[in-house]
Amino acid sequence: AAGVIQSPRHLIKEKRETATLKCYPIPRHDTVYWYQQGPGQDPQFLISFYEKMQSDKGSIPDRFSAQQFSDYHSELNMSSLELGDSALYFCASSFWGSGAQYFGPGTRLTVL
Amino acid sequence: KQEVTQIPAALSVPEGENLVLNCSFTDSAIYNLQWFRQDPGKGLTSLLLIQSSQREQTSGRLNASLDKSSGRSTLYIAASQPGDSATYLCAVRPSTGFQKLVFGTGTRLLVSP
Numbered sequence: 001a002a003g004v005i006q007s008p009r010h011l012i013k014e015k016r017e018t019a020t021l022k023c024y025p026i027p028r029h030d031t032v033y034w035y036q037q038g039p040g041q042d043p044q045f046l047i048s049f050y051e052k053m054q055s056d057k058g059s060i061p062d063r064f065s066a067q068q069f070s071d072y073h074s075e076l077n078m079s080s081l082e083l084g085d086s087a088l089y090f091c092a093s094s095f096w097g098s099g100a101q102y103f104g105p106g107t108r109l110t111v112l
Numbered sequence: 113k114q115e116v117t118q119i120p121a122a123l124s125v126p127e128g129e130n131l132v133l134n135c136s137f138t139d140s141a142i143y144n145l146q147w148f149r150q151d152p153g154k155g156l157t158s159l160l161l162i163q164s165s166q167r168e169q170t171s172g173r174l175n176a177s178l179d180k181s182s183g184r185s186t187l188y189i190a191a192s193q194p195g196d197s198a199t200y201l202c203a204v205r206p207s208t209g210f211q212k213l214v215f216g217t218g219t220r221l222l223v224s225p
Contacts (some may be wrong), residue, residue, distance in 0.1 A: 024150040042201060045212035056211050099144045101213060109126060
């Protein structure tokens with residue numbers, strides 16, 4: 001069965017650089033979520049989209065922005081990167097209201 | 113604010129044992145609860161989803177129960193195997209109209225051969 005696809009899987013950036021993470025949801029899923037997991041921490045919700053509209057917002061820094069496109073894929077844009085942004089970034093998808101969220105393999109971002 | 117706690121934080125058992133992982137949440141107004149497995153540095157694999165109206169769900173050697181009124185869920189793993197070694201996370205979805213998951217702190221399980 002098709003799963004959530006994330007690219008790139010690994011990303012190394014310097015401080016103050018920008019990064020773009022991409023997420024391709026499971027086919028026919030209409031909702032996408034982004035989570036950040038720091039070292040040794042549980043995942044923290046960043047933002048979600050339903051039918052290309054932002055549906056919920058968590059602890060996402062103002063330096064980050066995201067959107068969902070007409071083909072339902074989503075991109076997380078991160079600017080002015082800081083050392084503390086180093087983390088695993090997960091994308092998840094679901095049908096709106098169905099409950100179960102399915103996670104991608106994550107993008108490991110390292111900021112040097 | 114919803115808070116999710118998992119006990120124990122770490123567990124080490126010999127192969128073949130049956131074990132119980134605990135998850136508690138402070139706000140009983142939830143839409144559902146999901147149990148995940150995470151291998152080191154890897155993604156989250158959904159194990160079981162329990163809707164708020166359900167009491168338990170089963171998948172193979174896994175059984176998850178939910179007592180919403182008391183804010184508790186348990187994940188029962190029967191006949192544990194070394195391949196079960198991973199971190200297990202529970203996550204609740206609040207029923208207040210938001211879709212985010214609130215994760216627990218996880219239980220790190222090690223099953224020895």
